[in-house]
């Protein structure tokens with residue numbers, strides 16, 4: 261009897277950009293007596309169904325985007341006589357859907373770190389429950405990853421999570437609702453141990469797969485102090501001190517290491533924090549800019565972000581401290597107009613962001629936006645491939661609409677074309693080459709061009725294009741570019757590396 265862990269994807273690239281961390285965390289949560297789980301990441305290659313046998317236990321992790329393929333795998337596994345278990349954010353939000361469409365025996369809601377062993381035990385005794393409440397596991401209970409099971413030479417970046425949860429409440433994001441608003445921070449010892457293991461194996465690029473690497477801001481501390489809330493102040497201060505402790509220890513790792521994370525732009529007001537990031541070699545951060553106008557920020561409940569000149573100053577502050585920004589922008593907000601596309605690209609360029617992503621507003625389940633949209637769609641009877649629009653993830657990928665929320669001033673195609681245009685302009689060869697001057701040598705500049713092109717092909721063209729020919733071409737190009745990119749990211753293994761104090 262085997263345990264399988266499967267990360268579904270409808271498109272495989274042969275090489276992956278970032279390791280899907282849940283696979284290796286659940287591998288660690290698998291009792292050793294069960295043997296090593298068989299891990300399949302379909303972003304590398306599709307599942308071979310004949311590997312699943314009667315009596316096996318098949319764990320499938322889904323987010324909204326890959327739920328449909330996940331359900332297909334669930335049905336294949338059940339038909340083969342296996343126990344089918346779903347987990348991940350989408351299964352947490354729609355457990356009954358995984359039962360109905362994914363042929364699940366069981367669904368784990370929330371974190372799998374502790375629940376997974378229980379599920380396996382119950383399945384082997386034939387006493388599997390329909391739902392398991394995995395909950396929000398406290399930091400001490402969060403498992404490390406079994407990197408020894410990772411296939412060699414297949415990923416560019418490994419991912420290590422240092423904190424779960426985010427105190428904010430952005431309208432398009434589900435993290436604060438599913439992972440909670442209280443940051444659950446892993447001890448620096450455990451995080452550093454995992455990173456050292458990865459460097460020993462030849463990974464020098466590590467994504468810190470956090471929702472928000474800056475969970476306590478200077479304003480939070482000032483407010484607690486002004487309220488004379490000593491207990492809250494001490495709690496927040498302890499979280500902040502732990503962040504500095506982690507960064508101090510990252511700084512002691514081999515100096516060829518590079519970290520990337522996700523962070524709110526409030527960190528720009530905290531030079532001490534940015535300097536610590538710089539020393540820790542956190543050389544890149546995804547910053548959720550979302551909108552360049554105050555109205556747009558109001559639309560997404562992100563009043564803590566800046567607009568106008570202050571926005572440009574904040575983004576530049578990161579770069580000033582050696583942290584490259586991947587600016588993330590959303591199009592299709594109610595206050596957006598035709599002029600927003602150009603204005604956004606102009607701000608991205610003026611602010612000197614190194615990479616940018618332009619996404620179209622999508623109502624992801626679990627978000628405030630989704631709840632409002634679902635309510636507004638109550639009387640809508642539109643169905644595509646049998647699925648109502650409010651269950652858009654059940655529509656086959658090639659038939660999925662690109663824009664869901666009606667806009668007061670633009671048609672869905674205006675928004676799609678505007679978004680495509682923003683990618684085209686930001687990633688024109690000329691603009692990429694100009695940005696490539698942020699690195700010194702010609703070799704590094706060429707690498708920068710290659711990576712920019714890969715990013716664009718994988719994320720923009722496959723996500724926005726309406727015709728399948730363009731999607732197909734993009735995936736094809738991405739597969740070509742990804743191989744030399746993988747080589748750029750690999751490093752000599754350092755088996756002798758010790759854990760710094």
Ligand code: B12
Nearest residue numbers: 280281282319320321323324347348368371372373434469
């Ligand atoms: C790192 C990350 C990425 C990375 C890397 C993805 C990768 N290869 O893993 C990148 C940058 C590529 C990325 C891209 C995107 N992401 Co993302 N990402 C994350 C992030 C920050 C961390 C994921 C992670 O590694 N967590 C650590 C692991 C250990 O936790 P976990 O995955 O939650 O797994 C635990 C449980 O869920 C459970 N579990 C999971 N699977 C299973 C399976 C079984 C059987 C069981 C029992 C339990 C179980 O147990 C695990 C351990 O506790 C999450 C936020 C988050 N908090 O999860 C968003 C998140 C998953 N991403 C999200 C989104 C929207 C996207 C994009 C669509 C963004 C965009 N607009 O382009 C793309 C989609 C890419 C794609 N096609 O898949 C959303 C998903 C929302 C949803 N409803 O699906 C999230 C939740 C963030 C958000 N703002 O809401 N992402």
Ligand code: SF4
Nearest residue numbers: 426428429430433471
């Ligand atoms: S978008 Fe970022 S800042 Fe906003 S709630 Fe989600 S993780 Fe937090």
